[in-house]
Amino acid sequence: xxxxxxxxxxxxxxxxxxxxxxxxxxxxxxxxxxxxxxxxxxxxxxxxxxxxxxxxxxxxxxxxxxxxxxxxxxxxxxxxxxxxxxxxxxxxxxxxxxxxxxxxxxxxxxxxxxxxxxxxxxxxxxxxxxxxxxxxxxxxxxxxxxxxxxxxxxxxxxxxxxxxxxxxxxxxxxxxxxxxxxxxxxxxxxxxxxxxxxxxxxxxxxxxxxxxxxxxxxxxxxxxxxxxxxxxxxxxxxxxxxxxxxxxxxxxxxxxxxxxxxx
Numbered sequence: 001x002x003x004x005x006x007x008x009x010x011x012x013x014x015x016x017x018x019x020x021x022x023x024x025x026x027x028x029x030x031x032x033x034x035x036x037x038x039x040x041x042x043x044x045x046x047x048x049x050x051x052x053x054x055x056x057x058x059x060x061x062x063x064x065x066x067x068x069x070x071x072x073x074x075x076x077x078x079x080x081x082x083x084x085x086x087x088x089x090x091x092x093x094x095x096x097x098x099x100x101x102x103x104x105x106x107x108x109x110x111x112x113x114x115x116x117x118x119x120x121x122x123x124x125x126x127x128x129x130x131x132x133x134x135x136x137x138x139x140x141x142x143x144x145x146x147x148x149x150x151x152x153x154x155x156x157x158x159x160x161x162x163x164x165x166x167x168x169x170x171x172x173x174x175x176x177x178x179x180x181x182x183x184x185x186x187x188x189x190x191x192x193x194x195x196x197x198x199x200x201x202x203x204x205x206x207x208x209x210x211x212x213x214x215x216x217x218x219x220x221x222x223x224x225x226x227x228x229x230x231x232x233x234x235x236x237x238x239x240x241x242x243x244x245x246x247x248x249x250x251x252x253x254x255x256x257x258x259x260x261x262x263x
Contacts, residue, residue, distance in 0.1 A: 096178060219236045222250050224244050
């Protein structure tokens with residue numbers, strides 16, 4: 001009798017490979033850009049096409065499974081994590097990069113059972129976090145693209161203060177490739193010591209968190225406490241010591257939750 005979770009992994013790799021081909025073709029074409037919540041919250045036909053491809057393929061193979069997809073939620077679908085086997089999908093993590101031909105984009109597919117991330121990934125099996133607390137490798141984060149200085153000056157000030165504080169640890173610089181999943185894979189491979197962010201979503205975090213965990217790293221809340229997939233905030237680090245050190249330099253601010261009921 002086959003292992004059902006191994007079947008899920010194998011199908012995930014297969015459909016992600018297909019999605020990657022669609023994205024590469026999209027990078028060669030004229031990209032029609034649409035907007036969601038603001039002029040800088042971008043979506044393309046390729047985002048929507050890739051999400052439809054992933055969900056339809058997985059649903060055909062596993063019809064009882066649930067889904068949380070970035071574009072589905074944007075279209076009004078609920079963002080509720082249950083105990084059911086659930087696929088959490090960002091069809092193009094790094095859409096702004098994709099639109100501008102900045103080649104740091106990826107397909108991010110996470111899978112949870114009883115609200116827990118499955119900690120296996122073909123990429124993770126080939127990577128290993130390096131314990132670099134003394135080497136002080138670069139730290140990754142993301143910079144705002146939704147004009148928080150105009151809409152929420154206090155939040156913007158907190159983000160900038162955190163940036164200044166992290167730079168005093170010291171670290172070997174701050175990097176921002178523009179994709180949460182890419183940032184976490186950099187941590188998993190040892191190219192970065194840590195990645196922190198508050199304000200992203202479960203589909204940004206689910207796949208990358210599994211990769212970091214499988215590679216021997218740790219994923220926590222920005223406070224240093226337990227990671228909550230629906231909290232919209234995380235630290236991914238090469239070791240717990242690195243995560244705890246980073247958490248001491250971060251001032252928390254409110255970003256809401258992905259749960260539809262706010263719980």
